[in-house]
Amino acid sequence: MAVTGAGCDLTYCKMRGIVSFFTAFIKERKMGLNDFIQKLGSSPHTCRHSDVRVFLKIDENQNKETEEGNRPHCLSTPRNSLVEENRVMPSDFDYLKIIGKGSFGKVLLARHKESEQYYAVKVLQKKIILKKKEQKHIMSERSVLLQNLHHPFLVGLHFSFQTTDKLYFVLDYVNGGELFYHLQRERVFLERRARFYAAEMASALGYLHSLHIVYRDLKPENILLDSQGHIVLTDFGLCKEGLAPNGTTSTFCGTPEYLAPELLQKQAYDRTVDWWCLGSVLYEMLYGLPPFYSRNTAEMYSNILTKPVELKPNVSNAGRSLLEGLLHKDRAQRMGAQNDFMELKCHSFFSPINWDDLMAKKTTPPFIPSVSGPTDLRHFDPEFTHLPVPGSLGNSDCLVTSSLREAASAFLGFSYMPPSDHAFM
Numbered sequence: 429m430a431v432t433g434a435g436c437d438l439t440y441c442k443m444r445g446i447v448s449f450f451t452a453f454i455k456e457r458k459m460g461l462n463d464f465i466q467k468l469g470s471s472p473h474t475c476r477h478s479d480v481r482v483f484l485k486i487d488e489n490q491n492k493e494t495e496e497g498n499r500p501h502c503l504s505t506p507r508n509s510l511v512e513e514n515r516v517m518p519s520d521f522d523y524l525k526i527i528g529k530g531s532f533g534k535v536l537l538a539r540h541k542e543s544e545q546y547y548a549v550k551v552l553q554k555k556i557i558l559k560k561k562e563q564k565h566i567m568s569e570r571s572v573l574l575q576n577l578h579h580p581f582l583v584g585l586h587f588s589f590q591t592t593d594k595l596y597f598v599l600d601y602v603n604g605g606e607l608f609y610h611l612q613r614e615r616v617f618l619e620r621r622a623r624f625y626a627a628e629m630a631s632a633l634g635y636l637h638s639l640h641i642v643y644r645d646l647k648p649e650n651i652l653l654d655s656q657g658h659i660v661l662t663d664f665g666l667c668k669e670g671l672a673p674n675g676t677t678s679t680f681c682g683t684p685e686y687l688a689p690e691l692l693q694k695q696a697y698d699r700t701v702d703w704w705c706l707g708s709v710l711y712e713m714l715y716g717l718p719p720f721y722s723r724n725t726a727e728m729y730s731n732i733l734t735k736p737v738e739l740k741p742n743v744s745n746a747g748r749s750l751l752e753g754l755l756h757k758d759r760a761q762r763m764g765a766q767n768d769f770m771e772l773k774c775h776s777f778f779s780p781i782n783w784d785d786l787m788a789k790k791t792t793p794p795f796i797p798s799v800s801g802p803t804d805l806r807h808f809d810p811e812f813t814h815l816p817v818p819g820s821l822g823n824s825d826c827l828v829t830s831s832l833r834e835a836a837s838a839f840l841g842f843s844y845m846p847p848s849d850h851a852f853m
């Protein structure tokens with residue numbers, strides 16, 4: 429029975445992966461055309477061409493204003509243009525609070541003015557991305573987000589759009605706090621709670637793997653809790669797409685405490701790096717620190733490569749067995765190396781989990797964050813929420829200058845809007 433069930437599940441994952449891949453591919457081609465049209469409309473010289481003006485339905489009066497010396501606006505400004513009818517713009521949102529900060533920009537709690545829906549809006553600075561040559565990672569993140577639409581434990585993308593100097597991801601807003609925040613407060617979790625989180629994480633990673641995506645950066649800071657207590661995996665900037673089940677890659681990336689031995693040895697690695705990271709996070713939930721942690725980074729790397737994992741007796745035999753399997757230094761012998769997520773599902777540590785109920789969110793979470801509503805930010809770091817919100821974020825005008833021309837054209841295909849019947853749901 430177990431073998432038959434595993435086969436059915438694997439086939440189902442493959443079918444969902446194929447459907448998601450082609451859906452994302454078609455949407456990306458549509459959005460590439462949309463951004464190309466935006467680029468046409470952002471140039472006053474191009475807009476003067478009669479054929480372009482007819483195609484874009486640019487108002488004669490607006491064109492006259494441009495000829496009289498007023499500054500040209502980006503295509504997002506004229507509401508009467510054909511392209512703009514169904515587009516989302518920065519000015520469609522009220523930006524309420526900063527709830528996170530990264531290398532390329534900020535994450536803000538925002539409310540859509542018309543629908544009054546709350547979103548987490550990730551605003552990135554193009555010039556910083558280009559300076560660090562990270563545009564491929566950003567476009568990969570967008571691509572992965574488009575494929576997350578059908579999984580309950582992955583953050584969803586509602587819209588993406590851009591101005592000349594900024595990129596905007598409009599994402600699911602969850603305010604139960606980072607797993608890191610709760611782990612810091614409580615130091616360790618009871619095994620039942622750790623198992624619940626690990627099961628939801630494993631389900632999310634298995635889904636990504638079925639789409640030939642390796643996550644590569646699982647850590648408590650990238651795992652959020654929603655207001656009901658379910659996990660939501662976020663931040664897909666380090667994902668590797670197109671990695672077949674037997675495929676390998678070699679890019680060195682990740683977070684020091686959670687790096688697998690093969691990365692440190694600069695060897696080729698595969699999707700089992702995600703299972704190593706899951707083992708590290710599970711260990712941290714049960715014991716309070718990552719398995720090979722040291723304040724001295726060189727010592728920590730040495731521990732990862734050579735030191736046996738220490739498994740104290742306060743964890744069940746099944747828990748210790750799973751940790752040993754996930755934290756095997758030889759990736760070929762690691763849990764998940766042969767049959768990926770299906771191996772974890774069948775492990776005795778997860779025997780209390782009903783996987784169908786888990787996926788349907790019918791399993792009651794062991795902990796429900798205390799939040800009074802969407803504007804309750806008690807689980808976010810005050811270091812962020814006390815920062816002033818920049819007024820420029822809601823500005824939909826974009827003056828195209830020579831210094832910004834590269835940034836304006838470097839992210840063709842970035843914009844995304846779902847079908848109209850799914851917008852603002």
